[in-house]
Amino acid sequence: RQHRWRCAEVTFTCPEGELSVMLLLLLLLLLLFTANRPKHLLIYINPYGGKRQGKRIYEQKVAPLFAAAGVSTDVIVTEYANHARDHLRTEAELKKYDGVVCVGGDGMFSEIIHGLIWRTQIDGAVDPNCPDETLQTCSLRIGIIPAGSTDCICFATVGTNDPVTSALHIIVGDSQPMDVCSVHHNNAFLRYSVSLLGYGFYGDVLTDSERKRWMGPARYDLSGLKMFLTHHYYEGTVSYLPARGIIGTPRDAARCRSGCVVCQHNGKLLTERSENDGEWRTIRGKFLAINAASMSCACPRSPKGLSPAAHLADGTTDLILVRKCSRFDFLRHLLRHTSKDDQFDLTFVEVHRVRRFRFTPRHCQSDSDLELDLLGNASKRQIFSQICRDHPACGCAPAYSCWNCDGEILTHTAIDVRVHCQLIKLFARGIEEPAVFEDLANPCAI
Numbered sequence: 001r002q003h004r005w006r007c008a009e010v011t012f013t014c015p016e017g018e019l020s021v022m023l024l025l026l027l028l029l030l031l032l033f034t035a036n037r038p039k040h041l042l043i044y045i046n047p048y049g050g051k052r053q054g055k056r057i058y059e060q061k062v063a064p065l066f067a068a069a070g071v072s073t074d075v076i077v078t079e080y081a082n083h084a085r086d087h088l089r090t091e092a093e094l095k096k097y098d099g100v101v102c103v104g105g106d107g108m109f110s111e112i113i114h115g116l117i118w119r120t121q122i123d124g125a126v127d128p129n130c131p132d133e134t135l136q137t138c139s140l141r142i143g144i145i146p147a148g149s150t151d152c153i154c155f156a157t158v159g160t161n162d163p164v165t166s167a168l169h170i171i172v173g174d175s176q177p178m179d180v181c182s183v184h185h186n187n188a189f190l191r192y193s194v195s196l197l198g199y200g201f202y203g204d205v206l207t208d209s210e211r212k213r214w215m216g217p218a219r220y221d222l223s224g225l226k227m228f229l230t231h232h233y234y235e236g237t238v239s240y241l242p243a244r245g246i247i248g249t250p251r252d253a254a255r256c257r258s259g260c261v262v263c264q265h266n267g268k269l270l271t272e273r274s275e276n277d278g279e280w281r282t283i284r285g286k287f288l289a290i291n292a293a294s295m296s297c298a299c300p301r302s303p304k305g306l307s308p309a310a311h312l313a314d315g316t317t318d319l320i321l322v323r324k325c326s327r328f329d330f331l332r333h334l335l336r337h338t339s340k341d342d343q344f345d346l347t348f349v350e351v352h353r354v355r356r357f358r359f360t361p362r363h364c365q366s367d368s369d370l371e372l373d374l375l376g377n378a379s380k381r382q383i384f385s386q387i388c389r390d391h392p393a394c395g396c397a398p399a400y401s402c403w404n405c406d407g408e409i410l411t412h413t414a415i416d417v418r419v420h421c422q423l424i425k426l427f428a429r430g431i432e433e434p435a436v437f438e439d440l441a442n443p444c445a446i
């Protein structure tokens, strides 16, 4: 609640008519030319997200504010999934606008960035399929009016999921840079991600929850419980390029806040330096979850987020590996998403701040890789007998999961992920620290 903004009317009185006209003109000029306020916005509403209230939220809470602030709008209510993405990619006359706004959840935001980033690369003659290309930054800012199920991107950039607050951040023209991960497979582009890329637990929760969409946001709670009880683990190899020379670690007590110096420092450093600096590291094992959090992923379900010290715009993602453990231990880890305890202070959890990572599930590894896994001299048959011992009930190879990519299912399992520092900008300013009242002895002075 402390991050909520509200409108207020202030009446100024001025004894002289001429002076009041001058002040009014000055104010109008300031608003027109000095502030970075948007004047014309392209708005996409997902009528299908969250509790299906997107259209009502926009019409009742947001449109009147835009009108009062003199912001003109072109509004499109989407008619099908990927409508907004495809419109932005091919049709939208982007030159007319100062920004694009989505009304919906993380899935709707994802559509917008896919449309905008794709369009920017094609216009700039950059090949989005090449994972090593330096992507062009998008010039249009993006606003989010939360009307989805988790709304983690809004919560982690504003501090609250409140349509009025988000509308006011858009109106005053705030600007918050944000990192974007590109996801590729064999030199083919798959998706972009800004919040959570999760394999295993979060991939399974998402797949199961999509079948329960009729339940609205509560679908995640039911699927979360079901997947917790199912307790699947997945084998594979994770390789990563640690972020070197940057300030900040995933275990810091400090948080990414408005005007974050870590983002400013690392952003500058990483744009100047070749990202291939450093050595790749490899980890093989059995995991309950592999999560990459490019921001804290804070949301009402997890107010600190999956990686509380992650940064919005530092050019890195926090790679969290939760190794196979008992249900009880996994529950301890999950409960720490919701409490103040350090969720990484567990023997089966490790976290690395990285610029790039790859994952290959066990079933995609070549035979020679598999043989190497088992001390070099194990035959393929021995490897399969190992698998069957782990799954006595079904006697088959272990199942494989999918990736949860900002709440969208990604069925490719073997992926190559690279962080693009500050590729997009939001109409936000990061989470503001609560005001510190210094003059407590004299509250009137405050």
Ligand SMILES: CCCCCCCCCCCCC/C=C/[C@@H](O)[C@H](COP(=O)(O)O)NC(=O)CCCCC
Binding pocket: 105, 106, 107, 108, 148, 149, 150, 151, 152, 195, 196, 202, 205, 206, 220, 221, 224, 228, 297, 299, 301, 302, 306, 334, 335, 337, 338, 404, 405, 406, 407, 408
């Ligand atoms: C037994 C106690 C369990 C407590 C678990 C609490 C877990 C909270 C995790 C929050 C993760 C947030 C990451 C955000 C992901 C969103 O992008 C994604 C899509 O959002 P939207 O399009 O708005 O619906 N949401 C999810 O994947 C939901 C994950 C919920 C898992 C329980």
Ligand SMILES: Nc1ncnc2c1ncn2[C@@H]1O[C@H](COP(=O)(O)OP(=O)(O)O)[C@@H](O)[C@H]1O
Binding pocket: 045, 046, 047, 048, 049, 050, 051, 077, 078, 079, 080, 081, 082, 083, 103, 104, 105, 106, 107, 108, 109, 111, 147, 148, 149, 150, 151, 407, 408
């Ligand atoms: N008009 C529409 N009909 C059906 N699906 C849509 C429509 N517009 C957008 N979508 C899709 O709806 C999905 C969920 O959207 P989102 O806004 O994230 O809501 P939620 O937070 O409830 O998941 C996204 O995959 C998006 O592409």
Ligand SMILES: [Ca+2]
Binding pocket: 179, 293, 294, 295, 310, 311, 312, 313, 314, 315, 316, 317
């Ligand atoms: Ca980041």
